[in-house]
Amino acid sequence: MASLLQILLLLLDVAWYIVIAHVIMSWLISFQILNLHQQFVAQIWYGLNRILEPVYGPIRRFLPQMGGLDLAPLVALVGIMILRIVLINNAALFL
Template structure:
């Protein structure tokens, strides 16, 4: 059972890095640092969008719009950190 919890913690950690990569890529596209019409950049952006959007869309529907600032990745990262702490402190020690 601890192996399963370890895998869950690794997947949550990987998802945090994917959220950060999606946010950085969106900034790079917004400031015209990278060309979104480049095939590689487009494929990476599409992959990150498809991976992160299913969890970000419900958060965006709940929080109010703050103009051009999107706080949903930060909120999702905080939720993931909370889940990691709960698993690490309360669930992991009680599993044999």
């Protein structure tokens, strides 16, 4: 059962890095360092959007409008950390 805990923590780590990659890529696109007219960049961007939109959508409906500021990735990262803390604190259930 300890391996189940490790697998869940690994999945949370992967989700964490995917959200961080999406945030960094959105900054690079906003500052025109990356160009969506390049096929490789566009494929990565649209792939990340397709993965994360089911997560961000409900969060965006819950949060108030903040103009051009999107806090959904921040809330998603906090949610991932909360899940990680809960799993680690309840690790005895997995042993």
